[in-house]
Amino acid sequence: MDVGKKIKDARVKSGLTQEKVAEKIEVSRQTISNWENEKSYPDIISVIRLSDIYSISLDELLKGDSDMMKYLEDSTDVVSSNKKLLMAIGVNCLLFILFIFFNGIIGKNTYLMIGSVTLGILSTTALFYQVIKKF
Secondary structure, three states: OOHHHHHHHHHHHHOOOHHHHHHHHOOOHHHHHHHHOOOOOOOHHHHHHHHHHHOOOHHHHHOOOHHHHHHHHHHOOHHHHHHHHHHHHHHHHHHHHHHHHOHHHHHHOHHHHHHHHHHHHHHHHHHHHHHHHHO
């Protein structure tokens, strides 16, 4: 059974409306609807709160839904997130050093200049993406 259906069934059994549950865990009613319709997944704190509100164990709520387990695993994997951020910083530093080192060669060739600027923009965008994702 999918986690959205489990969340909805537990809410209905508890006799609560989406509005009441949303108030209790401090999210919008639309967020509860999205979770129940599996348009999005709750974060781990919200899952724990739902478990408390519905008086249902986390095991009952989460087991059997591999997509939800994958989402929670990815969203709480700090080590992997930090590795991606460090790798993006490293690649940017390496590209900056190479750009300075080969500045004389790159400046004379228009195609190399366009390629290196494009690569620099892409790597900086990837770095900013990792930083923003972190926060």
